[in-house]
Amino acid sequence: MLHTLAGFTAGNRYNKNGASDFVCLLGDPIWGVYSDSPLTYSPQIYGTEYEMSFYSAGATQFFGSNIHDHDGPCAVCRSSRPTTVMIPGRNQCYPGWTMEYSGYLVSGLSEQSSPTNYACLDTKPEFELGDAEDRDGKLMYLVVAACGSLKCPPYVQSREITCVVCSK
Secondary structure, eight states: OEEEEEEEEEESOTTSOSOOOOEEEESSOOOOSOOOSOOTTOOOOEEEEEOOTTSGGGGHHHHSSOOTTOBOEEEEEEOSSSOEEEEETOSSOOTTOEEEEEEEEEEOOTTSSSOOOOEEEESSOOOOTTOOOOOOSEEEEEOBOOBTTBOTTTSOTTOBOEEEEEEO
16 A cells, blocks of 8 residues: 555544544645635534543554544545545455555544544554644544444444455
8 A cells, every 4th residue: 555645634523523534634735716714604524532531541552552642644545546445343355365564443423423434543652743733624433343233243332343455
């Protein structure tokens, strides 16, 4: 996978209704016509923080370092292979596929107002050095299994869900 562009993971604030996706805002914006006056009825986009306060040492056991409250950067990547897929619930690709990276499934909390999509956070996540301030914009939490309509086994109640990005 070729890392081509870098930026800042962003989205709707965790406690607001509105857009759900995590987006990658690149580090070199080009502005069109704009007004710097605050507007009452304009959607706002916030940076994303890793929210790992429920885990000891900021989820070090999953990611190798304390990432709690760090801002999450992002990358726009491309693959020389025509098909790329994120597979939740696995940390290895099926035979014949190439692993680009593996990690853990993240999203916002269902108890929070802002809907989110699921994303695969690399097991070696990057973050902005020196920035672990609790500003709570768009938040990422580890996703765990909830048995019932989700079949257990093979899944296990409250176990963190792995993910892998594969290409072919």
